Amino acid sequence: MFSLFSSSSRSPSPATDDPALDVLRSVFGYDRFRGQQAEIIGHVIGGGDALVLMPTGGGKSLCYQVPALVREGVTVVVSPLIALMRDQVTALRQLGVRAAFLNSSLSLSESRAVERAVANGELDLVYVAPERLVTPRFLELLERTPIALFALDEAHCVSQWGHDFRPEYLQLSILHERFPAVPRIALTATADAQTRAEIAEKLNLGDARVFISSFDRPNITYRVVPKNNERQQLLAFLTDNHEEDAGIVYCLSRAKVEEVAEWLNAHGREALPYHAGLPAEVREANQDRFIKSEGLVMVATVAFGMGIDKPNVRFVAHLDLPKSLEAYYQETGRAGRDGLPANAWMSYGMSDVVVLRQMLEQSEAGDAHRRVERGKLEAMLGFCETAACRRQVLLNYFGERMPEPCGNCDTCQEPVETWDGTVAAQKALAAVYRTGQRYGAGHLIDVLLGKATDKVVQQGHDTLKTFGVGKDLSKGEWQSVFRQLVAGGYLTVDLEGYGGFRLTDAGVPVAKGQQTVRLRRDPEAKKRRTTDALRRGTAKRGGPSAGPSRSPSGLDPADDALWHALRACRLELARDQGVPPYVIFHDSTLLAMVEERPLDRRDFARLAGVGTRKLDLYADSFLEVIHKYA
Template identity: 80%
Template sequence: MDVLRSVFGYSAFRGQQAEIIDHVVRGGDALVLMPTGGGKSLCYQIPALVRDGLAVVVSPLIALMRDQVTALREAGVRAAYLNSSLDPNEAREVERAVARGELDLLYVAPERLVTPRFLELLDRTDLALFALDEAHCVSQWGHDFRPEYLQLSILHERHPMVPRIALTATADAQTRAEIAEKLGLGEARVFISSFDRPNITYRVVPKKTERQQLLAFLRENHAEDAGIIYCMSRAKVEDVAAWLNAQGREALPYHAGLPPDVREANQDLFIKGEGIVMVATVAFGMGIDKPNVRFVAHLDPPKSLEAYYQETGRAGRDGLAANAWMAYGMADVVSLRQMLEQSEAADTHRRVERGKLEALLGFCETATCRRQVLLNYFGEPFPEPCGNCDTCLEPVECWDGTVAAQKALSAVYRTGQRYGAGHLIDVLLGNATDKVVQQAHDSLKTFGVGKDLAKAEWQSVYRQLVAAGFLTVDIEGFGGFRLTDSGVAVIKGQKPVKLRKDPVQERRRGVHDALRRHVSRGGSAPGGSGGGLSADGVSRSGARGTLSPADDALWHALKDCRTRLAREQGVPPYVIFHDSTLLEMVASRPQDRVGFGRLPGVGGRKLERYADAFLEVIREQG
């Protein structure tokens, strides 16, 4: 507890942190599943400072290593990293510091760790513990598979008395079993925290004019905020970034096809800047420790709920209100199914991936609480609707779509199972287009039988039929729809179909001010490096109300002060203080160092370095 307060500036642990830390301090092995922003890092950082010797943290993410080491040094902790970003002289200096016993924590890439040179260095070093971060990388179904992770069992073989702690934010039961098996952690104590991120509002909207929908979302909810926008292709990333800049919003592209120096520069600008939007493929985001990402938007859906959870989890790491927004449409469903069916992977892999895709599509199409669907997927029952997703905030109306489904499926069958939604809807609406007439589809029994529904409604019907598996996509032809066995059962009247009505208009619900609602609750949130969550894990930022003009002026003045200090030291602003700490300054307005030292996130080192600068701003603002 002394280390938590004196070094990291928090007065209480949250969730299972204290239990995990005590177990590792006593020399026990642990497998820890904790959501992004849940305070995983403290679970090994505090034991590293309490136990004698060097703590070795294995991480595949260079950006995360750099950010965490920077933050630790700001807190007065002796930390360093070894990875490919260091030149040979810098790497040798770090190794000499290890040999001299001058470090408490050393972050190392798995490729470096398994080299004979580094293993011999560890053999000569007094070791406190091994922390294996992003442990899901050992799984063949993992998000970012790194083969070197499979060799990490060598640590226990060479140092059987040194405790190990493996950590991940995303792992289903299968992946957990693989982690335990391949890292030799069969006897480790397993700690599974709730996967719930209560501060994130989940929202999926029908894709119409996606760029205008995105722009409206940003202007209404996140006019000043940093965020990430995910797109499927590199070309789309660059197009969307350029378009946002043309609309007056600072945006940067990021994908694997950009020159490495451009990628690194854009990532650095995003991390150190305020209010910058990163438009990226999934190549971006792993290991980004920026806590005040206020939104994650998907213009194309990911391939699985694991990927969705991992990517949306990069929002709101500080525990303050954040948005996960996704635009999703017919073309996305067709594209995802085509990619899966065209895959040359083994049948066992395709079966697993098919199950993952079905779960994602079910999440997108659900009429029930999205958080319930998401958490149930990870094996965590969530008995009550969350009240903080679109289907809870604006309940979705469902209807008996059996007759409509029969019409839609019949149109597929009678046109020869060769056409996509556009042509089929023209047939149902009785639109005698050149193509309809040319194919003689205006003489079919289904021609004009769907005039009871509008074009947008039929698009919704077809999207849901494909998502639910009543239709599949012909990958050998031109992407036309084909009936599945379950689709045939619907036509024969053997299976009822329940459909959801897409919302006619997206509800405008601002979240930008929710960042500041934290203040109206008056009180800080105990926690670890993630900060921002109360002891029971509920976001403090959900209370009603916004800042007064005076408080708003102080908030911006404090941010300006933080930005200036960060630029002087060449570190990201959040390394100085998180937004949650600045909001506590607004709420409590400390007038001296004693009061300042009570703020969450203010440890002894930061009290000495920064108190005077921020106290001066508070006094100037009255």
């Protein structure tokens, strides 16, 4: 095990005229910066403030970690979650970087030891929770300590308009007031224009240089399916694409989290629940298992994820609709942080819309905030119902234009058919109006299909002109029509009355035949694949962890055997040290070993992700494995 602070991380004598590049090569094991990293790092090393928007997996951490190792003094990193601090410090110590954290998980004596290390100049980075940072004791410590930089991670937490507001972040403006000469860098993976403006205002970063990277995550495949027995759909997705990969399944309620986790376990997939209602020790244990395992599924509410650095999460699935595209982008961004292919899959139905709108209207937020949130929910619905490239819609929301369709989402790979839905829309809107604007989709569809149910007969709706006029469409097709009419703003859910549909101002001209409507046609459900997936999953009940981890596609048998041997070596080393496997090496570095087949330390040192420290620690172990397969 490593000591509390690990050894000095200062790089050897510079091999170039660029100290930042020397640190990147010797400590982190990479030959060049990506995207705007070099420009951001140079600006911060020079003492400038920066607001950095960069997607998850884009290399945000390097934007402050490299300056921390170049500038004199300690870099203070403000981080909102204990798990995030712990994982990043663990990874830095693996690189030989002198790093520690201060949070409530430490004992008093451990906290004092970290504070002494800060005061004595024995640390390059210290991670601190925002509420700890603004205490008089810690501010006094900083005032007598040379500070290299303040890094404000997850900066969107300062925004009351954002999806992850943390009130304690509002106090961080004190850094500019107390330490005006120390550069600050605020970083976030997602923020629309309104949130960016609030970050700059609340953190006194009005003069900071803003760096906005592309929000595109080209390695992620986006897919949205209409709900049709969502658990079976989920299992089919996992069985077809991620039979033994690690991933996250998001649900809206705590009860659903536990039910889905139990159901997955019963069908052969090892899964754990995570939500705020579980005891803290259970949450921590489940999260630790997820981080240190290779193929576990975490079923969770949005309480899980912001502090997860696990780079080989191969999928994120949503069984319920997120409340905004910001939340969706942030949550799906936890997949494929290592740059390898990953999936973002979501099942979506009308019930999601009703639940989210009820939650919104019942919240204690002011009218202005609710208006903003309604707009965000409408954008989320538009993303689900679009017939266009999903990536184009997503990027457009964040103010970025993609000129051509991505080719890596469901609407690109399986182009969606659209149809003239004007007549169907008129029938649906007429059914809403003639039944008194009091009923939901289920009852209205029964009326349109001419089903004389007890409820239909009791209400006298079997005598309406609209009774039976919709037999040309199936129940599923009518569900799609109503869903799209809500998404398009032609119908709304009356949350103050009976919870049924009401016509909006936009729906009136459609109902009167004054406006046409085009609708997307949902792809046909693949029932055979779903049934087959259930059968295969149930057959695996005896051992969800049995068998090798799923390897990257396209490897020949010899490479596949080496890939699994390298993963086994990594897992053994990780278990010996009590750390997650990915802090030893990312999957991308293991794949480089498979492709390059280095046979000596000199060749091994050339692999991406192999710095000086990891070369010394791990080269011999992995070279021994490679020699067996050479």
